[in-house]
Amino acid sequence: xxxxxxxxxxxxxxxxxxxxxxxxxxxxxxxxxxxxxxxxxxxxxxxxxxxxxxxxxxxxxxxxxxxxxxxxxxxxxxxxxxxxxxxxxxxxxxxxxxxxxxxxxxxxxxxxxxxxxx
Amino acid sequence: xxxxxxxxxxxxxxxxxxxxxxxxxxxxxxxxxxxxxxxxxxxxxxxxxxxxxxxxxxxxxxxxxxxxxxxxxxxxxxxxxxxxxxxxxxxxxxxxxxxxxxxxxxxxxxxxxxx
Numbered sequence: 738x739x740x741x742x743x744x745x746x747x748x749x750x751x752x753x754x755x756x757x758x759x760x761x762x763x764x765x766x767x768x769x770x771x772x773x774x775x776x777x778x779x780x781x782x783x784x785x786x787x788x789x790x791x792x793x794x795x796x797x798x799x800x801x802x803x804x805x806x807x808x809x810x811x812x813x814x815x816x817x818x819x820x821x822x823x824x825x826x827x828x829x830x831x832x833x834x835x836x837x838x839x840x841x842x843x844x845x846x847x848x849x850x851x852x853x854x855x
Numbered sequence: 856x857x858x859x860x861x862x863x864x865x866x867x868x869x870x871x872x873x874x875x876x877x878x879x880x881x882x883x884x885x886x887x888x889x890x891x892x893x894x895x896x897x898x899x900x901x902x903x904x905x906x907x908x909x910x911x912x913x914x915x916x917x918x919x920x921x922x923x924x925x926x927x928x929x930x931x932x933x934x935x936x937x938x939x940x941x942x943x944x945x946x947x948x949x950x951x952x953x954x955x956x957x958x959x960x961x962x963x964x965x966x967x968x969x970x
Contacts, residue, residue: 768956779859779946779960780900793957828900832956840888840907840950844958846900 739763741847743829749853750819758814758850762831769812770832770844771796771804775825783827786812787834819854826851857882857949859961867967868937875922876932876964878947887951889930890958891921894944903945906930937968 742761750756762769771783782796786806797803801819806812816823830844858881868874880889891903906914906921914921922931934941944965948958 770957772958772960779962780948780958782957782959785957796957826898830900834956840886840956841905842956843902843905845902846892849898 741829741831741845743827743847743850745850746848747851747853749855751855752821753818755815755817756819756852758816758827758852760812760814760829760831760847762810762812762829763833763845764810766831766833766845767809768832768834768842768844769806770830771812771814772828772830773825774828774849780828783814816852819852821854824852824854857884857887857951857959859947859949859959861947861961861964863964864962865965865967867969868934870939870968870970871936873933873935874937874966876934876945876947876966877929878931878961879927879929880947880949881928882949882951884951887949889921889923890948890950891919891930891932892946892948892960893941894946894963896943900946904932934966939968939970942966942968 744759769786772780785793788809801817804814826849828849829847832842832844860879887908889906893901904916904919918935920933944963946963947961
């Protein structure tokens with residue numbers, strides 16, 4: 738079946754503009770995660786969705802960042818008034834939590850959106 | 856709070872040889888899972904192997920094995936018989952009960968396999 742898809746693959750914007758990044762998870766996956774990867778760095782957690790609710794928003798770096806998920810499927814990450822430090826690859830992942838106290842649920846990652854803020 | 860440390864920023868390894876990538880972690884949670892992901896230059900994150908904190912045996916997946924030493928809080932990845940296609944960035948990550956499923960990643964280790 739289809740994997741996680743993200744759009745656009747690349748986005749170049751000017752400082753101060755708003756951007757929207759989209760993530761289509763694997764069909765049926767209830768858990769969705771957004772991560773950010775700055776140049777040469779590891780992945781930094783941003784936000785987690787279970788269904789349409791976001792029980793963990795602890796990684797959002799500022800109130801310029803927001804995300805929503807509708808219909809338990811597509812998610813949009815919005816960055817308002819972009820700054821140059823927002824330049825990074827934004828990765829989305831989805832998983833289907835299994836029953837029981839297991840951490841094994843594999844997160845399937847999308848190809849990412851490379852955001853460049855000029 | 857959790858933390859993952861990967862102290863090797865980069866490694867060269869010859870084709871067909873084995874390589875060990877170091878990963879140490881810090882968590883106060885008694886239950887957790889450890890993951891290794893591979894990120895080739897194309898950018899996608901590829902899951903390699905998983906180790907649960909209560910698993911009795913070290914995890915193995917094909918040429919990948921995990922040297923899990925719980926008391927030392929280390930989870931080193933061993934890649935046997937390296938191939939040119941193994942050249943990539945490798946990330947260690949941890950997930951625990953207080954993390955809502957999110958993964959905490961290390962900084963990664965760049966592996967270059969030479970002929």
